[in-house]
Amino acid sequence: MTPTIRINQEVRLPDTDQWQFRFNIQSESSNRLYTIAQHKKLKHWGCSCMGWKRYRTCKHLKALGIPSYETPYDVNIIDQ
Secondary structure, X not given: OOOEEEXXXXXXXXXXXXXXXXXXXXXXXXXXXXXXXXXXXOOOXXXXXXXXXXXXXXXXXXXXXXXXXXXXXXXXXXXX
């Protein structure tokens, strides 16, 4: 069964050439916003935080139940 992510329209961002299903999440430890998105061709998810940029893993993806390390992963996206 494919997991579901519910995204509030207020945090949803437009797709880019490489990334789709983009949305912002608030950091739990600061006032920063991070962008989560799925790569259009490779189907892995990424985050704009330093953890993902350096190590290709982060707590933001883990909190959503999305695998790290550029593992392809499909989810159902529901806009709220």
